[in-house]
Amino acid sequence: MALAFLRWIFRLLTLLVVSHSVCVIFYYTADTHSSREAMPDTLQRLRCAKLGRKFSVITSVKRLNMESFTEELVDFLKCPQKPNTTEQELNRMKLQFCCNATGSIFLTKRNTAINQTIPYETDTKHTYRMNAAIHNMLPEDFPWSGRRLGRCAVVGSGGILKNSSCGREIDSADFVIRFNLASINDSDVGLKTDLVTINPSQIQREYKDLEKKLNPLVKRVSVYGNTSLIMPAFAYTFCTGLSIKTLKALHPIRPQQPVVFFSPYYLQTLDHFWKGRGLKSIRLSTGFMLISTALELCENVHVYGFWPFDTDLQDNLVPYHYYDLRRPSKSMHKMPEEFVRLLQLHSQGALTLHLQPCSSDAS
Numbered sequence: 001m002a003l004a005f006l007r008w009i010f011r012l013l014t015l016l017v018v019s020h021s022v023c024v025i026f027y028y029t030a031d032t033h034s035s036r037e038a039m040p041d042t043l044q045r046l047r048c049a050k051l052g053r054k055f056s057v058i059t060s061v062k063r064l065n066m067e068s069f070t071e072e073l074v075d076f077l078k079c080p081q082k083p084n085t086t087e088q089e090l091n092r093m094k095l096q097f098c099c100n101a102t103g104s105i106f107l108t109k110r111n112t113a114i115n116q117t118i119p120y121e122t123d124t125k126h127t128y129r130m131n132a133a134i135h136n137m138l139p140e141d142f143p144w145s146g147r148r149l150g151r152c153a154v155v156g157s158g159g160i161l162k163n164s165s166c167g168r169e170i171d172s173a174d175f176v177i178r179f180n181l182a183s184i185n186d187s188d189v190g191l192k193t194d195l196v197t198i199n200p201s202q203i204q205r206e207y208k209d210l211e212k213k214l215n216p217l218v219k220r221v222s223v224y225g226n227t228s229l230i231m232p233a234f235a236y237t238f239c240t241g242l243s244i245k246t247l248k249a250l251h252p253i254r255p256q257q258p259v260v261f262f263s264p265y266y267l268q269t270l271d272h273f274w275k276g277r278g279l280k281s282i283r284l285s286t287g288f289m290l291i292s293t294a295l296e297l298c299e300n301v302h303v304y305g306f307w308p309f310d311t312d313l314q315d316n317l318v319p320y321h322y323y324d325l326r327r328p329s330k331s332m333h334k335m336p337e338e339f340v341r342l343l344q345l346h347s348q349g350a351l352t353l354h355l356q357p358c359s360s361d362a363s
């Protein structure tokens with residue numbers, strides 16, 4: 001009798017649990033039916049393919065309607081995005097053939113001779129003669145010589161990185177490239193750094209008295225550990241003195257942290273490469289240059305913090321940089337035009353653009 005009662009109670013409980021979960025399932029489906037995620041698979045796939053085709057041929061932002069552009073971009077970013085290894089290998093071969101970052105991204109003892117005449121990237125009237133003292137401070141060779149870099153993160157300084165929580169994801173990359181001695185922190189932009197650029201005008205502006213007051217710069221570069229610091233010493237003539245001053249100042253006290261100079265040959269050929277593909281700017285941004293470098297050297301390229309517009313994809317205002325409000329020269333770089341190229345490369349599966357906050361469970 002007691003046993004039968006217990007059995008009855010048990011059945012009742014089971015029934016309650018089952019009906020409860022049925023309810024939950026109902027709620028769940030009712031909820032997702034109203035949103036776009038529940039769009040039938042084939043429709044969704046068609047829309048993704050259509051957007052992919054559209055973004056893979058955009059070559060200019062001139063006639064773009066920003067509102068529909070961001071709307072479509074938000075939808076497109078929800079589409080599954082697979083790297084296309086054929087496309088990646090094609091880009092790698094083209095870039096190696098034209099520019100060869102592998103063997104020439106910066107000047108080394110091996111690729112540069114004492115007394116060699118170094119051209120300027122942007123100036124045909126002047127040259128620089130490599131002397132023995134500077135040559136002696138060039139690195140022997142590339143730190144990665146011969147080995148392909150794995151998953152690379154190229155971290156621009158765009159304000160979209162603010163509150164992005166992308167730090168963990170960025171730090172999980174094998175090789176991380178940053179720009180202009182940008183600040184680092186674990187939450188939004190990550191800490192890992194394998195290559196960071198210094199802009200000569202930063203030295204000019206912020207470290208005027210470098211010979212006498214070395215500490216502030218030493219403190220700033222130490223944050224990146226033993227990471228190489230790269231400068232465009234032969235972009236413009238004014239860059240050379242500032243770059244050499246930086247090299248001479250840091251070399252004796254931080255020999256473990258090389259200051260290296262971009263090869264003007266490399267940057268010239270890269271400029272020709274992109275101009276030949278219709279990218280018309282006076283000079284490529286350093287960000288775009290190093291993304292190109294990464295396309296040649298890395299297995300996979302992930303791009304963060306490149307977003308040249310005033311509002312993000314949710315229509316919130318974003319600062320231009322995540323660390324300050326300084327804006328780039330509009331006449332010099334064509335950031336929106338470069339961005340469209342990145343979008344093209346993204347939709348072709350050549351790289352992955354990250355334009356929204358990172359989810360906390362991603363690694």
Ligand SMILES: *[C@@H]1O[C@H](CO)[C@@H](O)[C@H](O)[C@H]1NC(C)=O
Pocket residue numbers: 084085086087090
């Ligand atoms: C991958 O890229 C190659 C070369 O551009 C292209 O022919 C191919 O259709 C692409 N594959 C996919 C799945 O998109």
Ligand SMILES: *[C@@H]1O[C@H](CO)[C@@H](O)[C@H](O)[C@H]1NC(C)=O
Pocket residue numbers: 096097100102103104111
């Ligand atoms: C790139 O440079 C390296 C080192 O100088 C050289 O061994 C290699 O052949 C070059 N590759 C191409 C495609 O020119």
Ligand SMILES: *[C@@H]1O[C@H](CO)[C@@H](O)[C@H](O)[C@H]1NC(C)=O
Pocket residue numbers: 114115
């Ligand atoms: C470089 O040039 C100087 C002066 O012309 C000369 O004395 C020196 O031997 C040269 N060094 C090398 C390694 O060619």
Ligand SMILES: *[C@@H]1O[C@H](CO)[C@@H](O)[C@H](O)[C@H]1NC(C)=O
Pocket residue numbers: 162163318319
């Ligand atoms: C970032 O988050 C902080 C605190 O939650 C908020 O005050 C700030 O407005 C956010 N900034 C941006 C650019 O979203």
Ligand SMILES: *[C@@H]1O[C@H](CO)[C@@H](O)[C@H](O)[C@H]1NC(C)=O
Pocket residue numbers: 225226256
């Ligand atoms: C940087 O280099 C110094 C000197 O070679 C070494 O003692 C130190 O462990 C290195 N630091 C890191 C983070 O690799």
Ligand SMILES: *[C@@H]1O[C@H](CO)[C@@H](O)[C@H](O)[C@H]1NC(C)=O
Pocket residue numbers: 162163183184185186187188189322323
């Ligand atoms: C990380 O850097 C961002 C951008 O400078 C800043 O908004 C944020 O508060 C920083 N977070 C921490 C934990 O320092």
